[in-house]
Amino acid sequence: MSHQALTHDALHRRAPAIFAEAPDAGVSEQYGFVPTINVVEALEQEGWYPVHARQTVCRDPERKPVARHLIRLRQDPGRQVQVGDSIPELVLTNSHDRSASFQLELGLFRLICSNGMVTPAGALGAMRVRHGRHVVDSILEHSVELVGHLPRIAERVEAFRTTPISRGEEQDFAHQALALRYGEDWQRLSPVDPDSILEARRVEDAEGTIWSVFSRVQENLLKGGLRGRSRRGRRTRTRAIRSVGEDVRLNRGLWNLTEQLAERRGVPLAA
Numbered sequence: 001m002s003h004q005a006l007t008h009d010a011l012h013r014r015a016p017a018i019f020a021e022a023p024d025a026g027v028s029e030q031y032g033f034v035p036t037i038n039v040v041e042a043l044e045q046e047g048w049y050p051v052h053a054r055q056t057v058c059r060d061p062e063r064k065p066v067a068r069h070l071i072r073l074r075q076d077p078g079r080q081v082q083v084g085d086s087i088p089e090l091v092l093t094n095s096h097d098r099s100a101s102f103q104l105e106l107g108l109f110r111l112i113c114s115n116g117m118v119t120p121a122g123a124l125g126a127m128r129v130r131h132g133r134h135v136v137d138s139i140l141e142h143s144v145e146l147v148g149h150l151p152r153i154a155e156r157v158e159a160f161r162t163t164p165i166s167r168g169e170e171q172d173f174a175h176q177a178l179a180l181r182y183g184e185d186w187q188r189l190s191p192v193d194p195d196s197i198l199e200a201r202r203v204e205d206a207e208g209t210i211w212s213v214f215s216r217v218q219e220n221l222l223k224g225g226l227r228g229r230s231r232r233g234r235r236t237r238t239r240a241i242r243s244v245g246e247d248v249r250l251n252r253g254l255w256n257l258t259e260q261l262a263e264r265r266g267v268p269l270a271a
Helices: 008-014 036-045 061-066 135-147 150-162 167-182 210-223 244-264
Strands: 048-055 069-075 086-094 102-110 115-118 127-129 227-229 235-237
Touching: 008 036, 008 048, 036 048, 036 069, 036 086, 036 135, 069 102, 069 244, 086 135, 086 150, 086 244, 102 135, 102 150, 150 210, 150 244, 167 210, 167 244, 210 244
Parallel strands: none
Antiparallel strands: 048 069, 069 086, 086 102, 102 115, 102 127, 227 235
16 A cells, blocks of 8 residues: 555546546436545545555446445645554545445554554444535545544554453454354355464564454455465465455454454453
């Protein structure tokens, strides 16, 4: 992921649906079309700049201009704060094919592994806005609310970083993560076992804390590349998550599993 603000040309190369000029032909008459780039430009005016963009790969070339897409935005360096080993971001997702509304969420970008995540902001959660002429104003308003939750997110990250857990708790977390990824029948469907997704890719993540375990599992599941075996016994490697919807779903789910683990350990989580 780039640390520099992306130009419009760079955004277009990575996710052309951001610049859609019309929605999918099958949308209803009530659909109020607003190009995603309009929202991005409004957030830029508020000091948030796109540093990463991608969209779901479509087999049907006609879907490419309206496919689901994701943009991660970061504040300019003068306003940027750090949350543990991460930098806060806004995560904007949308589509123009009826598969998703506009959504805005808090994210964290881990500096040591160049990996992004989504951090649900408690009861506030993701902001979902139906397509219409008031989309831009609604998202700008909600971005301010989300930023107000950063101190609480920072407190949680610090609690996760300083709370040790046992090997058994790590294994339980990995079981739940594989069920989240592959379903309740993960023991048959998953090409890898819990030990594989608990493997640390760097020394900094080898500690047995809630944060390090979450970080290991999150990176291994989303980036892929783990050696395993298919259901037919063939050697294989897990694939990186390319779907925007699946990326966000797994990130939300893993963050929720992490909070549940913290609560079982008696870690106080600010409301």
